[in-house]
Structure formats: C-alpha cells, structure tokens
Amino acid sequence: MRAAAPSGPLPPPVARRLGALGWARAHLFSGWASGLATLGVIAGVAWLAPDVLRYLVFDAVWRAPDGAACRAPGAGACWAFIAEKTPFFVYGSYPADQRWRVDLTIAIGAALVFRSLWRGAPRKGLAALLLLVVYPPVAFALLYGAPVAGLPVVPTSLWGGVFVSLLVAAVGIVFSLPLGVLLALGRRSRLPVVRMLSVGFIEFVRGVPLISVLFMANVMLPLFVPEAWSPDRLLRPLVGVALFASAYMAEVVRAGLQALPRGQGEAAQALGLSWWSAQRHVVLPQALTLVIPGIVNTFIGLFKDTTLVAAVGALDFLRAVDVARQDPAWSGPTIALTGYVFAGLFYFVACFAMSRYSLAVERDLSRARAR
Amino acid sequence: MTAHAPPAVSIRGVHKWFGAFHALRGVDLDVAKGEKIVIAGPSGSGKSTLIRCINRLERHEQGRIVVDGVELDDDVKRVEAIRRDVGMVFQQFNLFPHLTVLENCMLAPVWARKLPKTRAEEIARRYLERVRIPEQADKYPAQLSGGQQQRVAIARALCMAPKVMLFDEPTSALDPEMVKEVLDTMAELARDGMTMIVVTHEMGFARQVADRVVFMDEGQVVEVAPPEDFFSNPRHQRTRLFLAQILR
Numbered sequence: 001m002r003a004a005a006p007s008g009p010l011p012p013p014v015a016r017r018l019g020a021l022g023w024a025r026a027h028l029f030s031g032w033a034s035g036l037a038t039l040g041v042i043a044g045v046a047w048l049a050p051d052v053l054r055y056l057v058f059d060a061v062w063r064a065p066d067g068a069a070c071r072a073p074g075a076g077a078c079w080a081f082i083a084e085k086t087p088f089f090v091y092g093s094y095p096a097d098q099r100w101r102v103d104l105t106i107a108i109g110a111a112l113v114f115r116s117l118w119r120g121a122p123r124k125g126l127a128a129l130l131l132l133v134v135y136p137p138v139a140f141a142l143l144y145g146a147p148v149a150g151l152p153v154v155p156t157s158l159w160g161g162v163f164v165s166l167l168v169a170a171v172g173i174v175f176s177l178p179l180g181v182l183l184a185l186g187r188r189s190r191l192p193v194v195r196m197l198s199v200g201f202i203e204f205v206r207g208v209p210l211i212s213v214l215f216m217a218n219v220m221l222p223l224f225v226p227e228a229w230s231p232d233r234l235l236r237p238l239v240g241v242a243l244f245a246s247a248y249m250a251e252v253v254r255a256g257l258q259a260l261p262r263g264q265g266e267a268a269q270a271l272g273l274s275w276w277s278a279q280r281h282v283v284l285p286q287a288l289t290l291v292i293p294g295i296v297n298t299f300i301g302l303f304k305d306t307t308l309v310a311a312v313g314a315l316d317f318l319r320a321v322d323v324a325r326q327d328p329a330w331s332g333p334t335i336a337l338t339g340y341v342f343a344g345l346f347y348f349v350a351c352f353a354m355s356r357y358s359l360a361v362e363r364d365l366s367r368a369r370a371r
Numbered sequence: 372m373t374a375h376a377p378p379a380v381s382i383r384g385v386h387k388w389f390g391a392f393h394a395l396r397g398v399d400l401d402v403a404k405g406e407k408i409v410i411a412g413p414s415g416s417g418k419s420t421l422i423r424c425i426n427r428l429e430r431h432e433q434g435r436i437v438v439d440g441v442e443l444d445d446d447v448k449r450v451e452a453i454r455r456d457v458g459m460v461f462q463q464f465n466l467f468p469h470l471t472v473l474e475n476c477m478l479a480p481v482w483a484r485k486l487p488k489t490r491a492e493e494i495a496r497r498y499l500e501r502v503r504i505p506e507q508a509d510k511y512p513a514q515l516s517g518g519q520q521q522r523v524a525i526a527r528a529l530c531m532a533p534k535v536m537l538f539d540e541p542t543s544a545l546d547p548e549m550v551k552e553v554l555d556t557m558a559e560l561a562r563d564g565m566t567m568i569v570v571t572h573e574m575g576f577a578r579q580v581a582d583r584v585v586f587m588d589e590g591q592v593v594e595v596a597p598p599e600d601f602f603s604n605p606r607h608q609r610t611r612l613f614l615a616q617i618l619r
Contacts, residue, residue, distance in 0.1 A: 263461060271454065271531060
C-alpha cells in the first residue's frame with residue numbers, strides 16, 4: 001500500500017451502513033495483522049469456552065443440602081453453596097430477626113442514591129440533601145439500634161458481609177469528596193500554614209499503603225482519645241478509608257483546578273465575589289466536571305479497597321466468603337473456587353456499573369456544552 | 372473637566388515588578404468621574420498591568436491607588452467592595468461556560484450584592500436588552516459569536532452597577548467583522564456618562580470617544596493629551612514612532 005500524497009484527491013466517502021459483513025471487514029479484517037489477531041482471539045475463545053461453560057453451568061451443582069454433592073468427582077461450580085450462604089454474605093452475623101433493619105437501610109439508601117443520580121430528574125438537590133444530611137443518622141439508628149425507638153442494639157462485632165462493604169464504601173465516598181476538595185483548595189491556598197498542612201497530609205497518606213493506614217487507625221486512634229470513648233472497631237477502619245481516599249481525591253480535584261483557565265477565577269474576582277463564592281459557583285463546578293472520570297476512578301478503587309478492612313478485623317463481603325468456605329459442611333476445592341468467582345463477579349458488576357454511569361454523565365455534560 | 376470633584380480613580384507613584392521585570396515604573400494618573408480614558412502603547416508597555424492594578428487583579432508594590440475615595444491595600448473585604456464597584460471586560464471574555472447568559476449576568480448580583488433572584492433577573496434582562504441580545508438569555512456562551520460573547524461580558528459587568536468600567540483590550544480577540552458591534556456598545560455606554568478606562572489599539576475609538584489618551588511605554592506614562600492633540604500633534608518622539616507604526 002502506498003501512502004496517499006497530501007495534495008492528492010480525497011478518497012471516496014466511506015458508506016456508513018455496510019451490513020454485518022462490511023462491518024466485520026472494516027473492523028476485524030482490515031489488514032493481515034488485524035485478521036490474524038481476530039482469528040487468534042476466536043480460536044482462544046473456542047478453546048476455552050466449552051470448559052468454562054461446562055464448569056460454571058452444565059456440571060454445576062445448583063441445589064444441595066450440604067457440600068457432599070459438590071465434592072463428588074467431576075462436579076463443577078457449587079452454586080448451592082452460594083445459595084445456602086447468601087444470608088451470611090449479605091448480613092454477616094447480624095441477628096436473623098433484625099435483618100429487616102439492614103434491608104430497610106439499604107432500600108432507603110438505594111432509593112435516595114438512585115433519586116440523586118438519576119440524570120435529568122427534577123429536584124436532585126433535595127434528594128442529595130436527604131442522602132447526605134438526614135440519611136446518615138437514620139441509617140446509624142437503624143443499623144446500630146436505638147433502644148428509645150424499640151430497636152435493640154446490635155454491636156458492630158456482629159456486622160458483616162455485603163452490607164459492611166457498602167457501608168465502608170459509602171462512608172469513604174461521602175467523606176472523601178468534600179475532604180478532597182478542601183485539601184485540594186488548601187494545597188493551592190496562598191496561606192502558608194493551610195498549604196503546608198494540606199501538602200503534608202496528602203503526601204503522607206499517599207506515601208503509605210492503605211493497609212498501614214488501617215493498622216495505624218486501628219492502633220493509634222485509641223491512643224489519642226480517652227478509653228471511655230475509644231472508637232468502635234468498625235469505626236476505625238471507616239475513618240482510615242475515608243482519610244486515605246480523600247488524599248487521592250485531593251490530587252484528582254487539584255488536576256481539575258489546574259486545568260481551568262486562569263481567566264475564570266479572575267472574572268469571578270473582578271465581579272467582587274468572595275473567594276468562597278468564586279470557588280463554589282465558578283471554579284469548582286467546572287473543575288469537578290473536568291475530572292469526573294478521575295473521581296469515579298477513585299471511587300472504584302475505593303470500593304475494591306474496602307476488602308482490606310478485613311485485615312483489621314472487619315468482616316466485609318470477601319472475608320465473609322472466606323469464612324463461609326471454611327464451614328466443614330461446605331469444604332471442598334470447587335466450593336472455595338465458586339465462592340471467589342462469585343465475589344469477583346460481585347465486585348466487577350458494581351465497578352462496571354459505576355464506570356458506565358460516569359460515561360453517561362460525561363456524555364450528558366458534553367452534549368449540554370455543545371448545544 | 373470637573374477639577375474640584377474627587378477623582379473616580381487616583382493613581383500615584385505606582386510601581387509593580389514581576390520577578391526582576393519592572394512592569395510599572397512610577398505611574399501617576401487621575402481619572403475624573405464620567406471621564407473616558409484610552410490607554411495606548413506597544414505590547415509589554417504595562418497598559419494591562421496598570422488597569423489590572425485598579426481592581427487589584429495585580430497587587431502594586433509601591434505607590435497608592437484610590438478608587439472612589441477608598442485606598443486599595445491588603446484588606447480583602449475592602450478589595451472585594453471596590454471590585455463590586457469596578458466592572459472589568461477582558462480580552463478573552465471570560466464568561467462562565469457552565470452557566471447560561473442570564474445566569475452569567477445574575478451570579479454576582481445574587482452572590483456578591485445579595486440581591487433577590489427576581490430582582491437580579493430583572494436587572495440582567497434589562498442590560499441584555501441594552502447590549503441588544505435579550506433573545507440569547509437562555510443560551511450558553513459557547514453558542515454565541517465572539518462579538519455577542521463580549522457584549523454579554525459587558526452586560527455582566529454592568530449588572531453590578533459599577534462606578535468605573537475597565538476594558539482590557541476588549542476587541543483584540545475578535546474577528547474583524549465583530550469589532551464594530553462591541554465598539555458601538557462601548558461608545559453608547561460612554562454617551563450615557565460611564566467612567567471608562569480602555570486599553571485598546573482601536574485608535575478610531577480613541578478619537579471618537581476618549582476625553583484623554585494616555586500613551587504608555589516601558590512601564591511609564593509618556594504622554595497624556597486630548598485625542599485631537601494626541602493624534603495631530605504628539606509631543607514625544609516615542610509617541611510619534613508608535614503612531615507612525617499603527618496609523619498606516
């Protein structure tokens with residue numbers, strides 16, 4: 001093939017609709033390298049798919065009273081184990097007769113999250129306000145208990161499973177964004193003390209692994225406060241995760257602040273807006289929009305990092321799977337594998353949903369700008 | 372010129388450095404209420420820096436600047452109060468792209484002047500009418516032409532009912548066919564008695580509108596004269612050179 005001379009005639013326009021055959025020709029077999037890669041991938045899938053399908057579907061054990069059927073030779077994935085342990089995966093050791101409280105908390109939270117994220121819904125602000133201000137104390141009363149309202153206390157040592165994972169992620173997300181914004185603004189502040197504190201915090205937290213932040217939160221927080229208020233064992237990793245995520249969030253937000261043309265801040269100043277007003281109405285709305293992919297990326301990382309709270313004794317979903325597979329009635333190699341496949345699917349679905357949502361928001365925003 | 376009324380802007384012995392670069396070298400200038408000043412000069416002569424000092428987008432390091440009887444210093448509240456009374460129009464428009472034209476105009480009256488929204492909207496619509504783009508109120512800045520954007524920027528500044536308007540090369544980023552609509556808007560504003568300080572290369576505008584033309588070079592005011600004297604009878608060699616270059 002020859003490269004077309006820049007001054008040569010324009011190539012004929014490519015027809016938009018070529019049909020399935022045309023599409024395959026254009027995208028899968030556009031050259032010998034691309035054709036070879038396509039064939040290689042098809043061969044790989046053809047080679048793997050039957051085994052994977054046989055293991056996960058055709059040979060799988062769907063219903064069984066215990067692990068015996070799953071230990072039989074030739075048995076595939078043990079979905080019966082997942083079905084049997086689902087309550088434990090979701091609630092941990094939360095007392096069975098109180099689990100409606102967790103359901104109710106998750107249902108209210110999901111409704112509010114859905115309402116405030118639903119693109120184009122009216123009064124999203126109100127839903128967000130309910131979610132951030134009214135919901136947390138209500139959720140706490142429901143989950144932990146409020147003897148006044150007739151809800152017996154359920155100590156956090158009994159909490160576990162998906163609901164703890166969601167709790168850690170939600171607290172991390174809710175606190176990391178505002179904290180991260182403040183830290184990013186602090187890092188660009190003209191006040192030396194504010195700037196030094198912000199830089200110091202961000203660099204320190206980013207310089208250590210989350211697991212050591214969690215250990216520090218676990219061991220050091222009780223040292224700083226009187227013993228009577230010694231923070232709860234679940235609260236400590238919550239604080240650790242929120243602080244850790246806020247340092248990363250701060251750097252993402254700072255990228256947005258720096259990408260904004262200087263004239264925007266100057267125009268706001270020239271109009272006589274105070275510094276806080278200028279940040280709130282002019283700078284942050286634009287800077288945060290610019291870095292939505294980075295923000296969601298941080299959320300996704302945070303969600304997966306919630307699995308590390310297990311290291312300081314909290315029973316998150318992954319740890320619950322790990323505990324469940326040690327049940328003697330359900331021990332067996334395919335059972336453990338099924339548990340981990342299930343956990344992987346769970347995290348993938350959650351993170352993929354976040355990523356798709358952020359893409360849709362970006363598309364909405366770019367459409368709004370291009371009008 | 373009203374010699375006894377206190378000046379709208381008074382600049383005395385102002386110096387400004389950017390690192391080692393001495394951008395303003397002892398500038399003195401008084402601007403009377405209702406006066407129209409055009410500042411001309413080669414690029415890098417400190418024109419923009421000077422008017423950016425008047426609303427403290429740049430901080431002067433020596434000398435005094437008094438705006439409407441209030442001296443500019445490090446007191447943030449005082450600076451914000453002065454900025455509310457001094458409108459500025461930028462070369463790059465600097466409209467807020469995430470807000471509609473109407474919201475651009477309402478933002479500062481609502482959040483800096485604390486006016487109720489209905490009142491701010493009334494004012495915004497009035498000024499959009501005045502710069503002749505009321506029908507664009509609900510569009511976003513990116514949907515407008517450069518000339519329209521700059522007229523929105525003028526309306527946005529006027530919504531704060533400023534006592535002084537600063538223009539920092541308002542037509543330099545515009546396509547030639549849009550320069551006139553912006554200059555016409557500015558001339559109209561001048562006729563209504565606004566105090567204006569305009570940095571521009573549009574010498575036709577200076578001739579038509581200015582009470583005095585200020586020529587700056589290398590951070591100093593070289594010559595101040597009414598436009599008829601400035602263009603027909605410049606006293607300084609540097610002024611003559613500059614005029615010879617731009618008036619071909």
